[in-house]
Amino acid sequence: MSSQAEHPALMIPGPIEFDDAVLQSMGHFSQSHVGPPFCNTFGEALTMFRKLLQTTDPASQPFIVSGSGTLGWDFVAANLVEPGDHVLVLHTGYFADSFADCFETYGVKVTQLKAPIGDRPQLPEVEKALKENKYKIITVTHVDTSTGVLSEVQKLSELVHRVSPETLIVDDAVCAVGSEEICFDDWGLDVVLTASQKGIGCPPGLCLLMCSGRAMESFKNRKTPPSSYFASMKNWLPIMQNYEAKKPSYFATPPTQLINALHTTLTQILSRPLSERFAAHREASQRAKQAVASMGLKQLAEKPENQANGMTAIYLPNDLKAPEVLPNILKRGVIFAGGLHREIAPKYIRLGHMGVSVTDPKRRDVDKAIEALREGLGEVGYKIP
Numbered sequence: 001m002s003s004q005a006e007h008p009a010l011m012i013p014g015p016i017e018f019d020d021a022v023l024q025s026m027g028h029f030s031q032s033h034v035g036p037p038f039c040n041t042f043g044e045a046l047t048m049f050r051k052l053l054q055t056t057d058p059a060s061q062p063f064i065v066s067g068s069g070t071l072g073w074d075f076v077a078a079n080l081v082e083p084g085d086h087v088l089v090l091h092t093g094y095f096a097d098s099f100a101d102c103f104e105t106y107g108v109k110v111t112q113l114k115a116p117i118g119d120r121p122q123l124p125e126v127e128k129a130l131k132e133n134k135y136k137i138i139t140v141t142h143v144d145t146s147t148g149v150l151s152e153v154q155k156l157s158e159l160v161h162r163v164s165p166e167t168l169i170v171d172d173a174v175c176a177v178g179s180e181e182i183c184f185d186d187w188g189l190d191v192v193l194t195a196s197q198k199g200i201g202c203p204p205g206l207c208l209l210m211c212s213g214r215a216m217e218s219f220k221n222r223k224t225p226p227s228s229y230f231a232s233m234k235n236w237l238p239i240m241q242n243y244e245a246k247k248p249s250y251f252a253t254p255p256t257q258l259i260n261a262l263h264t265t266l267t268q269i270l271s272r273p274l275s276e277r278f279a280a281h282r283e284a285s286q287r288a289k290q291a292v293a294s295m296g297l298k299q300l301a302e303k304p305e306n307q308a309n310g311m312t313a314i315y316l317p318n319d320l321k322a323p324e325v326l327p328n329i330l331k332r333g334v335i336f337a338g339g340l341h342r343e344i345a346p347k348y349i350r351l352g353h354m355g356v357s358v359t360d361p362k363r364r365d366v367d368k369a370i371e372a373l374r375e376g377l378g379e380v381g382y383k384i385p
């Protein structure tokens with residue numbers, strides 16, 4: 001039996017459903033943020049984050065800071081580029097526009113490479129763009145939460161290392177860490193940024209970044225100081241290094257309860273081989289996607305190789321709009337998300353299948369979501385072909 005109050009299953013692409021033990025960690029008694037017990041917890045959480053991203057390179061540097069995934073963009077824009085630098089943003093939907101906006105806020109010049117909705121920029125186009133101009137950074141959205149499109153991050157990274165080896169590779173993996181495999185060292189990534197409330201399965205409130213040795217070198221070689229105070233790596237680097245060495249340190253108070261919850265979820269995730277976790281996400285995703293197809297529905301991401309494993313974005317049939325369908329699904333105890341891509345938002349809905357909803361065999365969240373979708377569409381007169 002779950003210790004949580006009865007509630008509809010939250011099957012959106014973050015925040016996701018949380019495990020009981022993770023939620024209970026939020027009720028931890030108050031601890032000093034510089035006392036030995038908390039330093040130990042924070043230090044272990046930083047080390048476990050390395051393991052989740054499969055990095056053993058001692059030069060890799062994790063940051064875990066109060067905030068949400070969005071703060072990760074500020075960290076990149078304020079520390080790894082300087083005003084006037086050029087960045088290339090690969091666009092698969094909503095989040096690339098926002099990341100581009102963030103760079104522009106810091107005086108950085110952005111070129112976006114756009115793909116049609118449901119697709120991703122192709123490698124030859126990226127190669128051409130990299131050869132035409134010199135970019136300090138290329139960004140990719142690992143899973144575009146607005147479209148359910150999965151990027152080919154490993155191949156992209158190989159390409160960048162081959163044709164533009166000085167360009168740093170920044171992976172917006174807010175909706176990918178925990179549900180998609182990421183091999184930080186082997187793939188040669190420079191920044192992976194994420195948030196606590198998606199595949200990691202911890203309540204919202206934490207921004208997590210992993211930076212490569214190369215990214216940290218680039219930071220140290222800046223000519224101008226970081227262009228943010230709170231999101232300054234200069235301010236946070238010694239704090240993270242001290243915590244990981246289990247030593248007290250202070251720049252701004254960390255959210256101690258959230259760090260306890262993060263420690264609990266990372267401990268759970270790492271108690272089993274990561275390969276099993278990713279296989280469970282692939283399996284649940286296939287089940288959801290096959291059910292969607294069997295209902296005669298189309299996904300935004302049509303090509304199987306473009307489809308994320310932690311979520312599914314589904315076009316509504318018969319010109320139905322999301323507000324006509326979502327309440328029917330809710331009546332059946334499941335919450336789906338509406339559309340987010342600016343051009344087509346009312347025409348589709350999104351189902352998240354990440355974390356305990358797919359890894360805890362006691363939960364039936366994914367099956368319940370599929371049934372709720374089928375019945376919810378039936379209620380507005382949709383006949384399954």
Ligand SMILES: *Cc1c(COP(=O)(O)O)cnc(C)c1O
Binds near residue numbers: 095143144174
């Ligand atoms: C959710 C999300 C963000 C923003 O994260 P917040 O925690 O909402 O600030 C950024 N990028 C992607 C790909 C996301 O899915």
